[in-house]
Amino acid sequence: xxxxxxxxxxxxxxxxxxxxxxxxxxxxxxxxxxxxxxxxxxxxxxxxxxxxxxxxxxxxxxxxxxxxxxxxxxxxxxxxxxxxxxxxxxxxxxxxxxxxxxxxxxxxxxxxxxxxxxxxxxxxxxxxxxxxxxxxxxxxxxxxxxxxxxxxxxxxxxxxxxxxxxxxxxxxxxxxxxxxxxxxxxxxxxxxxxxxxxxxxxxxxxxxxxxxxxxxxxxxxxxxxxxxxxxxxxxxxxxxxxxxxxxxxxxxxxxxxxxxxxx
Amino acid sequence: xxxxxxxxxxxxxxxxxxxxxxxxxxxxxxxxxxxxxxxxxxxxxxxxxxxxxxxxxxxxxxxxxxxxxxxxxxxxxxxxxxxxxxxxxxxxxxxxxxxxxxxxxxxxxxxxxxxxxxxxxxxxxxxxxxxxxxxxxxxxxxxxxxxxxxxxxxxxxxxxxxxxxxxxxxxxxxxxxxxxxxxxxxxxxxxxxxxxxxxxxxxxxxxxxxxxxxxxxxxxxxxxxxxxxxxxxxxxxxxxxxxxxxxxxxxxxxxxxxxxxxxxxxxxxxxxxxxxxxxxxxxxxxxxxxxxxxxxxxxxxxxxxxxxxxxxxxxxxxxxxxxxxxxxxxxxxxxxxxxxxxxxxxxxxxxxxxxxxxxxxxxxxxxxxxxxxxxxxxxxxxxxxxxxxxxxxxxxxxxxxxxxxxxxxxxxxxxxxxxxxxxxxxxxxxxxxxxxxxxxxxxxxxxxxxxxxxxxxxxxxxxxxxxxxxxxxxxxxxxxxxxxxxxxxxxxxxxxxxxxxxxxxxxxxxxxxxxxxxxxxxxxxxxxxxxxxxxxxxxxxxxxxxxxxxxxxxxxxxxxxxxxxxxxxxxxxxxxxxxx
Numbered sequence: 019x020x021x022x023x024x025x026x027x028x029x030x031x032x033x034x035x036x037x038x039x040x041x042x043x044x045x046x047x048x049x050x051x052x053x054x055x056x057x058x059x060x061x062x063x064x065x066x067x068x069x070x071x072x073x074x075x076x077x078x079x080x081x082x083x084x085x086x087x088x089x090x091x092x093x094x095x096x097x098x099x100x101x102x103x104x105x106x107x108x109x110x111x112x113x114x115x116x117x118x119x120x121x122x123x124x125x126x127x128x129x130x131x132x133x134x135x136x137x138x139x140x141x142x143x144x145x146x147x148x149x150x151x152x153x154x155x156x157x158x159x160x161x162x163x164x165x166x167x168x169x170x171x172x173x174x175x176x177x178x179x180x181x182x183x184x185x186x187x188x189x190x191x192x193x194x195x196x197x198x199x200x201x202x203x204x205x206x207x208x209x210x211x212x213x214x215x216x217x218x219x220x221x222x223x224x225x226x227x228x229x230x231x232x233x234x235x236x237x238x239x240x241x242x243x244x245x246x247x248x249x250x251x252x253x254x255x256x257x258x259x260x261x262x263x264x265x266x267x268x269x270x271x272x273x274x275x276x277x278x279x280x281x
Numbered sequence: 282x283x284x285x286x287x288x289x290x291x292x293x294x295x296x297x298x299x300x301x302x303x304x305x306x307x308x309x310x311x312x313x314x315x316x317x318x319x320x321x322x323x324x325x326x327x328x329x330x331x332x333x334x335x336x337x338x339x340x341x342x343x344x345x346x347x348x349x350x351x352x353x354x355x356x357x358x359x360x361x362x363x364x365x366x367x368x369x370x371x372x373x374x375x376x377x378x379x380x381x382x383x384x385x386x387x388x389x390x391x392x393x394x395x396x397x398x399x400x401x402x403x404x405x406x407x408x409x410x411x412x413x414x415x416x417x418x419x420x421x422x423x424x425x426x427x428x429x430x431x432x433x434x435x436x437x438x439x440x441x442x443x444x445x446x447x448x449x450x451x452x453x454x455x456x457x458x459x460x461x462x463x464x465x466x467x468x469x470x471x472x473x474x475x476x477x478x479x480x481x482x483x484x485x486x487x488x489x490x491x492x493x494x495x496x497x498x499x500x501x502x503x504x505x506x507x508x509x510x511x512x513x514x515x516x517x518x519x520x521x522x523x524x525x526x527x528x529x530x531x532x533x534x535x536x537x538x539x540x541x542x543x544x545x546x547x548x549x550x551x552x553x554x555x556x557x558x559x560x561x562x563x564x565x566x567x568x569x570x571x572x573x574x575x576x577x578x579x580x581x582x583x584x585x586x587x588x589x590x591x592x593x594x595x596x597x598x599x600x601x602x603x604x605x606x607x608x609x610x611x612x613x614x615x616x617x618x619x620x621x622x623x624x625x626x627x628x629x630x631x632x633x634x635x636x637x638x639x640x641x642x643x644x645x646x647x648x649x650x651x652x653x654x655x656x657x658x659x660x661x662x663x664x665x666x667x668x669x670x671x672x673x674x675x676x677x678x679x680x681x682x683x684x685x686x687x688x689x690x691x692x693x694x695x696x697x698x699x700x701x702x703x704x705x706x707x708x709x710x711x712x713x714x715x716x717x718x719x720x721x722x723x724x725x726x727x728x729x730x731x732x733x734x735x736x737x738x739x740x741x742x743x744x745x746x747x748x749x750x751x752x753x754x755x756x757x758x759x760x761x762x763x764x765x766x767x768x769x770x771x772x773x774x775x776x777x778x779x780x781x782x783x784x785x786x787x788x789x790x791x792x793x794x795x796x797x798x799x800x801x802x803x804x805x806x807x808x809x810x811x812x813x814x815x816x817x818x819x820x821x822x823x824x825x826x827x828x829x830x831x832x833x834x835x836x837x838x839x840x841x842x843x844x845x846x847x848x849x850x851x852x853x854x855x856x857x858x859x860x861x
Contacts, residue, residue, distance in 0.1 A: 019424060022476025023484060041741050042778030080772050104775045105768060108683035112768050115684055142678070247485045249427040268720040269728070269735035275719055279388070279546050279726040279828060 019257060020249030026052050029260050030065075036266030038076040039101070047100035053135040055250055057174060058233055058241035064129045066256050073098035073128040080104050083125075088117030094127035094202065102127050107136035107147075107206055114145055114208040119218045122206045127151075130161070130204045134174070137165040140208055141172040146215040147208040150222060158182070160227060162219065166212060173235040179227035295791065298568045298672055304791060307571040312700065314563055317797035321808025322648035325854060326656040327663070328565055329818025330497045331835060333670050334505065336851060338844050341367050341492070345506075345841050347513075352377060354521035356514045359414065361405055362506060366492035371430070372405040373506040374398060376418050377514060385436045387470045387543035387829075390721045394420075394434040396467060396510075400503045402428045402481070402490065420471070421478060421722055429480045430493060431503040435469040435511075438541060442466045442515060445530070449519035452526040457858050460537055462602045464821060464833045464856075467511040468541030472500045487674070496558070496673050497817065501834075508540040508835050532840065533859035539836030542819060545829040546725045549809040550716065552795060553742040556783065560792040561675045562816050567792070569666040570655045574635045577662045581630070588626055590657045590855075595619050597820070597855040605824040611649050618650035660854070679782040683768035687759055690767055690781065693788045694752045700796045701745035702752060713802035716740040727806065727828065745798045747780045820856065 021029075030048035039047060054061025068074055073096060080102065084091040090109055094102035106122045113120025130151045140147040148164040158181045166173040209215040269275065302308065313319060325332070337343075344365040352358040362373040375398040384393045397418045405413070416423035420434055437443075441463045448455040474497070476482035486493055493499035512535055520527040530538070552559050577583075598612050598619075625641065632638070635658060642651045659666055695702065704711055714727050715736045730736050741747070754777060758770050767785075771778050787793035797804065807827050814822065819832040837856025839846075 019479070020427060021479055022427065022482040024476035024482050025479065040776045040779075042776060042780075042782075045779055080775055082772055104778065105683070105771045108681055108768050109772070112684045112766070142680070246482055247427065247489060249479060249482075265720065267718065267738050268723060269717045269726075269738050271719050271721040274733060275726055275728065275735070276390075276721075279719070279724055 019252055019254055021252050021257070022249055023052060023056065023246055026055075026250055026252065029257075029264055032264035032267050033260040034074075034100070034263075036263040037074055039074075040076065043076060043101055043104070046104075050100055050132045050135045052250070053138065054132050056242045056245040057134065057238045059131055059134055059176065059238075061132060061134075062250075062252060062256060064131055066253070068098045068100065068129050069256075069259065071098075071128070072096075074100065076101060080106075088113050088119070089121040089123070091123045091125065094124045094204075096126045096128060096202065098128045099130055099132040099204070103133060103136055103204075103206075107133070107140055107208075110147070110206040110208040111140055111143060111145060114210055118211065118214040119207055119209045124204045124206070125202065127202045127204045130202070131163075133204060133206065134163055134176075136206070137163060138172050138174065141165045141167040143167075145208045145210055146212045147206070148215060148219060149204060149206045151202075151204045154180075159230075160223070162222070164215070164219065171239060174238050175235055176231075176233040176238070177229060178231035179223065180230045181224050181227050295564070298564065298669060299791075302568065302571050302575065307575055308567050308791065309570075311697070311792050312796065314567055314792055315794065315796045317795060317805070317808045319648060320795065320812035321805060322652045323566075323812050323815035324649070324652045324656045325815050325818040325820060326566060326569070327659045327666060327854075328569065328670060328673065329816055330495065330501050330673075331505075331818035331838070332851070332854065333495060333673075334498050334501045335838055335853070337492070337495075337498075338366075339839070339850050343367075343492075343844060345373075345509075345844075348372075350513070350517075352514065352517050354518070355379070356518040356521075359410075360510060360513070361410070362510075363404060364502075369490065369492050370403055371492070372401050372403065373503065374401065374405055374410070374413050374417065375507070375510050376414065378418060380436070382439065385439065387436070387468065387831075389471055389545065389547060389724050390719075391470065392422075394418075394470070395437045396435040396507070398433050398435070398503065398507060398510075399425075399429050400431040400499055400506070402430065421473075423478070425477075425479045427479065427481050427485070430486055430490065430499040431472060431474045432478065432480060433469055433472040433500075433503050433507070435467040435507055435540070437467055438463055438465060442511075446515050446518045446522070449516060449530060450523040450527050452523075452528050454528070454531050454534060457534060457537070460534065461600045461858050463541070464537065464836045465508070465511070465539045465541035466515055467507060468543055468831070469504055469507060469834075470543050472503060474500045494674075495670070496562075501817065504540050504542070504834050505838070508538065508838075509841050511540065512538055531859075536837060536840055536843075536853075537856060537859055539820075539833040539838070539856075542814075542832050542834050543825075543829065544810050544814060544832065546716075546727065546806055546810075548813050549799075549806050550725050550740055550742055552809050552813060553744065553799070555677060556787055556794050557675050557677050557679075557790065559795065559812075560787065560790045562673060563792045564790070565669050565672055569659045569669060572665045573658045573662050574639055576665055577635055577658070579632045579634055583661045584626065584630065584632060586661060587657060588623060590660065591619050591623055591626075591654075593857060594653055594657070594855045595623075596857050600858055601821050601823075603821075603823045608822065608824050611647070614647045615649050615653065618646040619653070622646070622650075622654070656854075679779075679786045681767070681771075681778070681782045682785050683766070683771070685767045685785070687755060687765040687767055687770050688763075690770075690784070691752070691755050691759065694748060694755070694784060697788045697793055698745075698748045698752070698784065701748045701798070704745055704749065704798050706746050706749060710802040711798060712746070712800045714800055714804065716742050716799065730800070741779075742799050744780075744783070744794050745796075746800065748784060751777050751780045751784070818854075820854075 027048045031044050034044035034047045051061045051065045081093045110120045110122040133149045137147045144167045150162045153159050160179040162177045164175045348363045349361040357377050359376045364371040380395045399417045445455045516529050603609050715730050717735045719726050728735050821833040823831045837853035
């Protein structure tokens with residue numbers, strides 16, 4: 019079925035509220051999913067996976083494990099990006115105000131693709147930003163999302179690299195590092211200068227990386243506009259699952275309640 | 282307290298609006314403008330959406346023709362109208378069905394209607410018409426498509442429709458006095474847009490439908506077309522009933538036929554959910570008032586016109602029939618005030634500026650009168666205010682400023698939300714009601730917290746309480762971390778993200794949040810409805826309880842066949858019944 023942007027955001031808000039998210043979280047999460055879908059990143063598919071797991075347990079406080087003037091590390095507690103990123107992107111923004119590139123690392127973070135709309139949000143503050151994470155069966159696939167601010171619309175890009183040969187450690191946290199592991203690790207970077215960000219991303223990329231997937235800005239924007247104008251395709255089963263979650267937030271009707279709207 | 286809010290430098294769009302004005306000296310304060318009682322006195326004005334739409338239709342010479350009119354003798358069937366709006370084509374499709382009297386219900390929870398209708402992009406072909414015929418009459422129960430801008434439904438007025446048909450069929454014009462009581466043949470009970478049920482998203486409409494790119498323009502146009510169809514349908518039935526004697530409705534009476542509207546609580550959460558938009562609408566009205574008061578030259582012609590308009594409003598108010606005692610008293614007071622003002626103006630024909638009038642308004646007259654006179658003053662100076670039509674939309678995005686010192690956030694709350702800090706939420710009556718969505722069509726309703734179930738599913742419309750709770754947490758955090766910033770506060774209190782975003786965003790605007798505790802026992806939801814309806818431009822505000830209201834749209838507006846003439850172009854506010 020096809021649904022509108024507004025309709026999807028409103029249903030998701032209610033569904034997440036039905037799952038127990040607080041207001042800030044459900045408003046945020048609804049936009050993260052919807053925009054990841056509209057920009058062509060498969061946000062709804064990620065959501066469908068999240069709904070069958072245990073990563074949408076709400077109300078676990080964000081824990082900052084480490085912080086200095088240009089970076090911070092947050093424990094994502096195996097929660098979905100819909101919940102555990104909360105203030106992470108905003109923190110990355112604050113970090114870039116006092117250093118060339120601000121960096122926030124979130125460990126034990128699920129559904130990392132959904133960080134995307136946070137980057138779009140950062141770009142509206144006229145900073146360049148990116149996010150990267152390692153995935154794949156051997157942890158050798160590098161995903162990089164980047165967003166440049168723009169006069170009319172932000173300019174996003176998504177690239178996926180396969181790394182062969184030497185095992186890449188990069189800045190991944192290890193078991194020796196205060197007990198943290200690299201599982202589900204996500205890095206968010208922000209910079210006031212696009213040159214600083216470019217230089218940083220060049221350093222991030224291993225020499226043996228092969229580009230295996232690209233979604234360029236034009237493709238992503240076209241996807242967004244087509245979703246806006248023609249509607250967003252949603253799997254029927256997922257839609258009705260969301261409707262049933264949303265129904266948790268509706269109050270059963272009665273004669274008394276009917277009188278609460280005008281009789 | 283500040284005259285206006287503690288805003289920083291305005292953005293470019295706001296700066297253009299404020300050009301030549303001193304925010305503190307010339308504009309009314311946020312405390313005054315955003316007060317709920319004041320909002321409940323707002324009146325339609327030159328920038329109300331119906332007025333803007335009619336001017337646009339005339340300016341752009343919209344052409345509307347009926348391409349199909351397939352009604353049977355009883356008026357059941359369908360009609361299709363094609364609209365050429367500059368280079369864009371739209372279709373208005375309406376289905377008329379039989380409805381038993383006992384099933385006629387104004388509530389959103391109704392499931393059958395006399396008329397159902399839609400506004401769609403492009404020409405409607407046969408296959409699409411079949412699809413519309415299958416879905417539009419089902420309203421919320423069906424899925425629509427992205428080529429549809431508006432979905433709506435309406436019911437016949439029990440008091441007027443059959444009466445008018447019978448009169449026309451017998452060859453006489455209906456009594457004009459009957460229209461003073463009920464100024465329409467049909468009453469719409471819901472008008473949906475903005476992507477509901479799979480329809481076109483507002484973002485798509487705004488960028489791809491230039492004719493309907495202003496707020497609620499498509500919804501207003503749908504009601505305008507319904508007004509036209511309701512008369513066509515009544516005339517058709519009359520002619521079928523008595524071909525030998527039937528007459529058509531006299532054009533002066535026809536112009537006085539509007540479209541009825543029943544509005545309930547559904548409109549109220551919109552105002553809370555879209556604070557930037559509402560603040561912008563109010564800014565436009567307030568800037569218009571301020572520009573006229575400050576820059577409007579008083580001339581003998583304008584004084585005479587103002588007196589004529591006041592006379593018209595007095596007559597309009599006399600012709601307004603309401604059952605609600607409070608509204609009737611308010612209307613009576615308006616008449617008393619305006620008659621007094623008429624005398625005063627007559628005795629002071631040499632006014633030099635409008636500030637004298639402003640002073641008199643504030644000293645002697647009720648809030649309704651003040652807002653009416655301001656609406657009239659705006660009419661005198663189209664050259665000073667019409668440029669602001671384009672400023673009624675905003676990009677809505679509540680934006681966090683995470684780097685700001687937490688102490689600064691505390692000061693912002695103290696300056697801009699002092700009204701919420703003053704409320705003692707420990708008093709039960711301050712939290713007496715809660716807003717929620719019913720499982721019946723998700724209809725927004727009000728419940729009593731201490732005796733009804735559902736408060737655990739409360740809608741987040743209690744901004745005042747949320748701000749106060751946030752303030753207390755901010756103060757507590759500052760005791761422990763005096764140099765903290767907003768981001769570190771939110772890392773510890775992530776549940777405050779939403780309200781902090783709102784506070785920081787709204788504090789940048791001239792007019793911020795509506796200043797009311799929506800959980801208060803004494804709160805009047807109808808004030809919220811009136812505020813929004815005034816921006817739509819409705820007249821004959823007729824409360825049926827504190828929860829819902831009937832009103833009239835497009836009464837006095839030009840008819841479809843008059844759009845290419847300027848005879849009745851823009852003088853249809855506060856409409857009067859035709860004489861005779």
